[in-house]
Amino acid sequence: MTRDIPEISLQRLPVYLNYLKSLSGEENKFISSGAIAAALGMGEVLVRKDLAYTSSAGRPKVGYVRAELIAALEEYLGCNVKKNAVLVGVGGLGRALMSYGGFVNYGIEIVEAYDSDPAKEGMVIAGKKVCSADEFERGMAVYSPRLAIIAVPASAAQSVCDMLVAAGIKGILNFAPVQLKAPESVAVRNIDVAANLAIISSMI
């Protein structure tokens, strides 16, 4: 992939997609950028610019065909291509992610999970196996995942990251409150839940 879209626009595409999918099909065959913008609290030109990246075209006077727009967003985001992901760290958050149904909307499936705690080895959560860390190479060979989720404590995150990168993982979603060092060729995004709540608290 690697396309010519600003990351900040890319981040908004799932927001449009969620909104469009939430509309009932019958009454909303067409939708204008102005309507989307109003619903999401943003500027309408920005909406059109963002949507233009999906190369789905609107029609003057009419707007966009909602179904086409959804299809174009899903195509652009790769929702129709099945992608395997692995999870490292089967604590409370890891377990929740293994059971989470939202990934399927984007064609992503967590296929296997790893944890250093022997007590967790052999567990099956939401139909997925929890394996010991030294089974990771085998999992890579079987599933060829390009995506990984890190849900281990902060102290272990960097070494897990190094392992993932060495094994050929290309994208990492990191829940540990640590800035991971990884090569440029590996995409890393961080979600720091506690920091997010603290930021909200600082704003009010």
Added chain:
Amino acid sequence: MTRDIPEISLQRLPVYLNYLKSLSGEENKFISSGAIAAALGMGEVLVRKDLAYTSSAGRPKVGYVRAELIAALEEYLGCNVKKNAVLVGVGGLGRALMSYGGFVNYGIEIVEAYDSDPAKEGMVIAGKKVCSADEFERGMAVYSPRLAIIAVPASAAQSVCDMLVAAGIKGILNFAPVQLKAPESVAVRNIDVAANLAIISSMI
């Protein structure tokens, strides 16, 4: 609160804080903006600008006193002020959040949780009660929370949001993949886990 800091700078403060706390105390009495910038992969002027918002001053030639900087960041982010938060939606993610230890670093505690499923009523998770939704008003009266976390399915998120806002909640962290409508006076941040992973997948 409501201070004169761009939200994008505010978002970076926890990153600095995490990094500074991760350094061992003995060897790192002082740290320069250049060292912080190099470690986090950003520009050093940006680091100085961001840190200036905390009104902690560095010293030419020396840098910042690490302990002072940590204290200033914690002060600015309100980590030393205890804040109650409530959680709505005790599914897998909700449970994980109730057990999550990271909030305490920011002075935040989830004091009680609510779920519409009667089967969950009365459960105690990580020492916190799970209550039925109609006990929410009592919880507000007892704990006076200003923060709330929404971890319910997308279909229920807006009505939960309305309830929270009506009850006086001022900040909401929303995990449902829905753009919530709330008054300007209420700060809302969204975390869409699946979308984050999809974005990574689109980048690689």
Added chain:
DNA sequence: TAGATTGTTAATCGATTAACAATC
């Protein structure tokens, strides 16, 4: 003193918004 580092002012860069021609 000399040199490293801060804090600030000016320049640049990128993202958003405004204006408007094209068009269905």
Added chain:
DNA sequence: TAGATTGTTAATCGATTAACAATC
């Protein structure tokens, strides 16, 4: 046709970076 809406070009706005004086 008239009017609503798109898509694009130009203007604005805000954030980042570069330059540099202050200073310990």
